[in-house]
Amino acid sequence: MGVEVQVTFDCADPGALVEFWAYAVGGTVQPPPDGFASWAEALTAWGVPISEHNSRSAVIDPGGVTPRLFFQRVPEPKTAKNRVHLDLRAAPGLTGASRTGSAWAT
Template identity: 65%
Template sequence: MAREIQVTFDCADPGALAPFWAEALGYRVQEPPGNFDSWDEALAAMGVPPERRNDASAVVDPDGAGPRLFFQQVPEGKETKNRVHLDVRAAPGLEGEQRMAALEAECDRLVALGASRVRRFEPDPPLGAGFIVMTDPEGNEFCLD
C-alpha cells in the first residue's frame, strides 16, 4: 500500500519560510480550518496564545498531487549540511544551454524571494545534466534540477 508523505522543515520562522516555499513550488499556504478567515483567528479561537502562533505552518499542492510541506519552529539554528534536500525540477525535458538558461531564470526569481545561490554545476554528459545548488531564506540547501 502506497503512503502519503509530508516533508518537514525545522526552522526559526515558519510563518516566513512557508510562503517562500509556496511561491517557489507553485503551492499555497494551507487554509485555516472551518470558517475562519485567517490562521490567527483560528488559533485564537483554539486558545493558542499569541507567542505560540508561529510554531508551525504548512504549504500544500493546489492540485493535491505533491507532498505537504510542514514547517515547525525549533530553538536551535541550522549547523551543518542537510542530509536530505529537495530538487526543484525547474527545467524538465530541457538539455544543454536551454536547460541551464531555464535554471538561471528560476534561480534569479528565487533569489528575489530571499533564496541564495551557492554553486552552479555545468552539464557533464552522459549522466550529468547540470544543476544549481541554492539555499532557502533559512539556509536549507536545495537544488534547481
C-alpha cells in the same frame, strides 16, 4: 493505502519559509479550517498563545499530487548541513532563455 507523505522542515521562522516555498513550488499556504478567516483567528479561538502563532505552517498542492511541505519552529539554531533537502528542477530538458523565459538564464 491510507498514508499521506509530507516533508517536514525544522526552522526558525515557518511563516517566512512557507511563503517562499509556496511560490517556489506553485503550491498554496494551507488555509485555515472552515469557519475561520485566518490562522490567527483560529489559533486565538483555540487558546494558542500569540508567541506560538508562527510555530508551524504548511504548503499544500491544490491538485493533491505532491506531498505537503510542513515547517515547524525549533529552538536550536542550525549547526550542520541539512541531511534532507528539496531540489527544484526548473524546466528539465530546456536550456538558456527557454528555461525561464528570460534572457539572463544561460
